[in-house]
Amino acid sequence: MITLAIDFEVDVVWRFLFNPLIREGAWRTIQVAVAAQVLGVLLGLSFALMRISRNPAASVFSGFYVWFFRGTPVLLQLYILYFGVPQLFDNQTLTTELTAFRAAVLAFGVNEGAYMSEIVRAGILSVEAGQMDAAKSLGMTNLQAMRHVVLPQALRVVIPPTGNEFIAMLKNTSLASAISLVELLQGSTLIYSTNFKFMELLVVAAIWYLAMTTVFSLAQAELERVLSVGERERPETLFSRALSLMGGRRGA
């Protein structure tokens, strides 16, 4: 008789779920993802404004940026920054200052900026031209109109795809394991390379990734609800439903 023996020890999963190396790795993953996303949003905003500006040089430069960083793999960009750039300059300070963590934040952030600039641009284009007319007729400059009138409205269009981007970012930080940054995935591989419990440690990493993306998705839904002020129908979220079930605020 043949028995199908499955070699998987659930105990090992529990034992390593909160292992210090895993916890530090998860924390590192969050740090890289948040810092890179913030950088990406700032760059995206700047490049989107440059793209739609009347200055042809700014517009072309922005187009070139998007073309390059969307057109090459992010892993290649990470290698270029971490291995290629120090070779070019052969400068001791640069090599020591450019830690794996900094290189990861910079590479993922600049790459993200290219995608974010297209998202922000779409958001700006989604605001009716009449809004700009009204703002200008009140004496606002282009920049004031952008800041006080157009961008706040673009934000509602920009948030959902940005949430998507951030979730992708959380997972893509695992690429930094290729430059030996001890983030979540690298933490797990370091452990299974000593105890050979591959599947258990990969499950540990998966549990952490799922937990992080779930928490973030819930937070995003809350944010969208807060930003829906002024709309007739406001989206319900897990949190708002729970509150109304408990007899709390209604539709507020």
Next chain:
Amino acid sequence: MVRALDVHKRFGRLEVLRGVDMDVARGEVVVLIGPSGSGKTTFLRCINHLERVDGGTIYVDGELVGYREKNGRLVEDREPEVARKRAAIGMVFQRFNLFPHLSALGNVVEAPLSVKKLSRREAGELGRELLGKVGLADKLDAYPSQLSGGQQQRVAIARALAMQPKLMLFDEATSALDPELVGEVLEVMKSLAREGMTMIVVSHEMGFTREAADRIVFMDEGVIVEEGPPEEMFARPLQPRTQAFLSKIL
């Protein structure tokens, strides 16, 4: 207050304004009428430089709009300068163009805060006073989506007045409204006219025109065909084109 000389504007191959001259005195209320496509809205938008003119000049209160003279030639103003001149010209749009993310009060105080740099308290007082004036003292915190069309347009008027303009432009301010809401907006416009505001109004509301206008200007195909006081224009239009148009809308 407004002096337009030989204003030309084209969109691509289409010449929308073909030499418009107009003088508007301080405190005067001018109603622009004419068939659709005659250039009324474009002319209004040229007055505050939302459209760049291709030829001619427009002065508002003695200042050239959108341009300055340099060695006898006209040079387009830099953006902050355009913005400063625009601030003195209020505009009300056909589709209201209220800021949907701000409350009624927020709409009114936004420009005083960000352009005039008033304090929150000063701007708030001004906003409450103006919304009271247009009969919306009880709607300060309502968002545009919670207001009727007539209420939205009155907020838009209050918003334009908050910059204390010398001139108000109304671009078909009542034509997007349900018939029963037109009256409340026209009332506000009439009271502004009575207070001595200089106004250029694109409108086909002949009741308003009869009551509040000092002058009617009839435009067709990018030029002014005929102008005169309402009584005369309604009773004895001279040009056949004016007669034909008025017979359709009166």
